[in-house]
Amino acid sequence: MNAPRVLVVFAHPSLERSRVCARLLEAASAAPGVTIHDLYERYPHFGVDPEPEQALLDAHDILVFLHPVHWYSAPALLKQWIDVTLEHGWAYGAEGTHLRGKLWIHAVSAGAPASAYGPNGLNRIPLRALFAPFEATARLCGARYLAPFAIFGANSLNAAGIDAAAADIDALLRVLPRLGDRALEFGAADEFDLAGALATQVEA
């Protein structure tokens, strides 16, 4: 059987000013067998063309949405991309089966620390709960949604912290295709359990 193919859908509205996601993108670009799709580079004026996007999705099995958390969600172009690309009769509805069975995960950087997303933190609401619209979208389309993998406290990271975050993204992209159905176990809680996934012996 062919190895599952990973598509990284990247969304950052000002990559030239990015400290963290730019580095995560670099790490993702170097990961073996991963296709990178930079939405703001491709569609700077938001004119998303559904046909090539759907072809790209058809050609991959694991969808990794890599982006900063902006206002408890994703940058606006990712929402526009979803609106335009996931058409009725293609992504959902009786004949809309193209995303069925694909894995869907967000890998994000968040300015706030992890504690801010805890019950007593500033935001109170866990990131997974804030991302409920993405989870519902994935479910409607029959994709298998995994808890987000987050780099918290992104704006306070020093160079070593950013390197560690990049290493985590590299590890995530390498391990996901090897997990098979077990990915769902590691994506079942509030956050994707990368350490657990890496500690598991999975088929090469």
Ligand SMILES: Cc1cc2nc3c(=O)[nH]c(=O)nc-3n(C[C@H](O)[C@H](O)[C@H](O)COP(=O)(O)O)c2cc1C
């Ligand atoms: C418009 C905007 C909205 C933001 N909203 C949030 C937010 O809701 N939660 C959060 O933790 N950080 C938020 N941040 C901080 C970013 O997540 C953080 O700056 C980013 O992850 C750092 O990555 P970068 O260096 O690649 O931009 C926001 C930043 C911007 C510019």
